[in-house]
Amino acid sequence: MLSFALITHDEGPRLRRSLAALERGLLPDEDLTVFDLGSTDDTLPELASFMGPRAGELIRLTRPDLSRSEAITLARDVARHPYLLVLDGCDLLISEALDGLRRVLAQEPQAVVLNRGWGLGGVDAILPAPDAARMATLGSDPDCGALMTLTPDPDRLLIHAGLAGKLAKELACEACASGTPAQDWALWQQILTRAESVALHPETLWISPLPARPVAPVFTAIAASPAPVEEIGRMLSWAEDALIFAAPDEAPALLQAAQEMLAALSPEHVAALPDTAPLVPLLAALTRDDTALALTHIALLLAAQERRRNDALCAALAGLRHDLDLALPGPAYLRDLYDRIRAR
Known part of the structure; x- marks a missing residue:
């Protein structure tokens, strides 16, 4: 039901915590594809040891020029399950929230809006998503219009492989951190509008370092x-x-x-x-x-x-x-x- 992708590049000490969180969250039948974008520290040995007998593969690149959208496209091609959750090497997965997500995915929605928090000083000091309070008021079965009002962050959209195939052109810029606000908004609305069924998982699923992003x-x-x-x-x-x-x-x-x-x-x-x-x-x-x-x-x-x-x-x-x-x-x-x- 759920596949994972991890994108790493010289993550340093933070990677061990991220991998430990993945260790607690992954089920035996869930696969993981790791893209390392030319790490020169001890990231690669850590990843090789972690992957071991796990389902999935470690793809090692010599240069950090693989875009996020390209990595997602490649990961979708090899994913065993229809839903793909993409994380960066410095993200911290909240494994306790995965059971709730799996229950949502059992209904096979075409798109799910996820919730993530933001971390300061790594991911130890946590800021909730700015729309977390609004999420809590939407109930268990919100309509597309209600979900549209939430913060338009394409990284938080978990898309069924069937819908991803239909939106291949639009998803060419999926989850691009460098995307402009207008691009993110258009993609957000496009996906939620085209999805025949939508769902919400309001529990915080992962923590990302708070980026520097001009407003x-x-x-x-x-x-x-x-x-x-x-x-x-x-x-x-x-x-x-x-x-x-x-x-x-x-x-x-x-x-x-x-x-x-x-x-x-x-x-x-x-x-x-x-x-x-x-x-x-x-x-x-x-x-x-x-x-x-x-x-x-x-x-x-x-x-x-x-x-x-x-x-x-x-x-x-x-x-x-x-x-x-x-x-x-x-x-x-x-x-x-x-x-x-x-x-x-």
Whole structure:
């Protein structure tokens, strides 16, 4: 039912944790295809030892120029099962969530929207997906329209091989980390629209390191979109989701991109945006040409995001301290050990 693909390149110490998580999650009949893109550290020996008698194969390339979409295409060709979950070597699979996913796949949906978290400092400090709360409200059988409102991340779409064959051209850019927002949005909508049956797996399935990804292009994509007003409102929601990747020093670029977006939208679009649309205070300030207030709204949004990152880091540090306290001997133990040694 489920095949796996892993893409690695000089993963270093993180690979061992990733492989250990895969070890716990893989069933005996589930195959794994590993693409190593020319690693020069100890990644290859680790992978060779891990694969051993497992179903699947390790494909070693000498140069890191295989695109993600090409790797996915190759992995689909050799996968034993109709669903292919693609991970990077630094991703951490949450093996406990796989049983729930397998129950969803038993219904044979053509597409499944997955949930992944974002990790800071590796993957120890975890930020939930920005649409995780929205996912939780959709219930067990959401329709395509409801799923369309979630963050348009093609990496989170698990597609049946039958649908993948029908969408071969569109999937040529599947899950490209370098894809533009407009490309990701178009692919997201294309897959969910073309799928005859869709499903949702809201439990976090894997953790990826939080990438550095500029957010201003999201506003640029909205400005260039010919979509009707209801879709513009959805795109603004996606723009707010994208702030999870933003850094505080992006505020000036975000302000300029938001100004250009508002100038590109027609007055009818602006007037018809619902009061509940995300980023409404920002747009309202820009409509009044109050750039100082608009910049303040952007600063508050980025500050809130920075607070979430700090909270995640604090939680990780607290967990680390707890583990150290359990692992290291306390003063009473050391004193007792000292007294016993002296008594000899």
